[in-house]
Amino acid sequence: AQKVTQAQTEISVVEKEDVTLDCVYETRDTTYYLFWYKQPPSGELVFLIRRNSFDEQNEISGRYSWNFQKSTSSFNFTITASQVVDSAVYFCALKGASNYQLIWGAGTKLIIKP
């Protein structure tokens, strides 16, 4: 069975603080893909990153960074120097190579206060 757990339901920080969103996954597939999506208050889903299971390099994109650790089955997302525009619900998702279904976590609502 595949599962994605985002234990943090809601996080609230003050602007310019760093914040990390946790994602823990379960899968029996040896090849799989992990994703992060952002859902702003307007409701659309915005693709942020995709990571293959065989590529454990961490990635940085501007103020965003991702830490993939297979040993702990985690794919955490950090926003550095948060901004009010980062306020959104963030979803972590998993797709095993053996099927087409994208398994989603329940999402973390991030509130950035000015």
Next chain:
Amino acid sequence: NAGVTQTPKFQVLKTGQSMTLQCAQDMNHEYMSWYRQDPGMGLRLIHYSVGAGITDQGEVPNGYNVSRSTTEDFPLRLLSAAPSQTSVYFCASSRTGGSSIFGYTFGSGTRLTVV
């Protein structure tokens, strides 16, 4: 390049009514899918298609039908709407079932309320 277009954006149905949610993509993606999003939950897969003429069930298919007569279009039909189908529906497409570096492209969603 419009991406994935969903219509309508909002819909209110009475219990027992039927309707079709439209989804069209102009990226020549083989893979298309429908998800529903309920409060406090991640998205759940309803149906998906890996190409024209090929469809399959996802996690929560009951009460929904799909067909894929062209590469571009993947409509979702509610046969007899029930209040439990009140949700936000997203259509997504991908070149290779999510394996491409760009992942999935999502439509803007359809907010459906069944009363």
